[in-house]
Amino acid sequence: MSSGLGPFYASSSLGGGRRRTSTRRTSRPRTVVPSAAQLDRARRQAERAQQEAQRDAAIAELRNLRRQTTSIHLQSFPAAHPPQIPDIPHLGLPWALAEARAFHLQGIGRLARAERAAAKQRAEQDAPLYLAAETTRLQAVREQLTGEAQQWWQALVSNDEATVCEAVNTASSDNPAAGCAVGVAGSVLSVVMRQQDLDCLPTQTPGLTSSGRLSFPRCAGGAD
Incomplete structure (x- = not known):
């Protein structure tokens, strides 16, 4: 009679003899250790990938610097149109009455009922006049602004x-490179732009040397 217990097996005879136990070990996978040459090759590949990433980042930074120092306001604007001055707000009699009451009730206590009633009566009388005066004033301001906008x-x-x-x-106040319009001759506009200091500008772009090492740009006034 026998029973399976995974990698272990036990058997016993029917005659009640001595029990024998046998053990069988499962085979384990062998661990493969990379050689020194493989490790060195992987290290060189990682270093080269890091150098190339640094080179690409430096090139992108130089391109961005060139774009900022040679371009002005790359944002697109819609076609210009004459400025439009909005209409004056519609002021109704309820608004004028509320304003007049607030004016006439200044300094009058809540318990002074007679004074408050008289102030409200004056406000009702003054509200139409105040409405007409404020409408006329706003209309005059709008006409003045319209005339100035047309002249501009x-x-x-x-x-x-x-x-x-x-x-x-x-319009160019938010431009990355500092610039200023200084003159107009006919349809030609002259713009002066401030460039970076020469000592801060590189003389070459980053790349890889013949030995595979990363070469960074050199500044005009300094060494590598």
């Missing part, structure tokens, strides 16, 4: 030097 637009499309330079400098 005409000066801009006529290439007025001061107007064009101010508009360009305002």
Whole structure:
């Protein structure tokens, strides 16, 4: 009679003799240890990949520096249109009455009922006049702004030097490279841009030497 217990097997005779036990070990996978040459080759490959990543990052940084120092405001703007001054807000009588009450009730206590009633009556009388006056004032302000906007637009499309330079400098205030419009001659605009100091500009792009080592750019005023 026998019973299976995995890698161990036990058997006993029917006559009640001595029990014999046998043990069988399972084979274990052998651990493969890389050779010194393989480890050295893997190390060189990792170093080369790291050098190439550093080179690519340096090249990208140089390209970004060149773009910032040779371009001005790469953002696209929609076509310009004459400025539009919004209409004045609609002011109704309820608004004017509330404003008039707030004015006439200043300094009057809540328990002074007679004074408060008289103040509210004056507010009701003054509300229509205040509404008309405020509407007239806002309309006059809008007409003034409209006239100024039209004059500014005409000066801009006529290439007025001061107007064009101010508009360009305002639009370019967030440009990565510092620049300033300095003059207009006909339809030509002159822009002065401040470049990086020469000592900070590299004289060559990064790359790999003949031996496979990473070579970084050199600054104009310094060594490697």
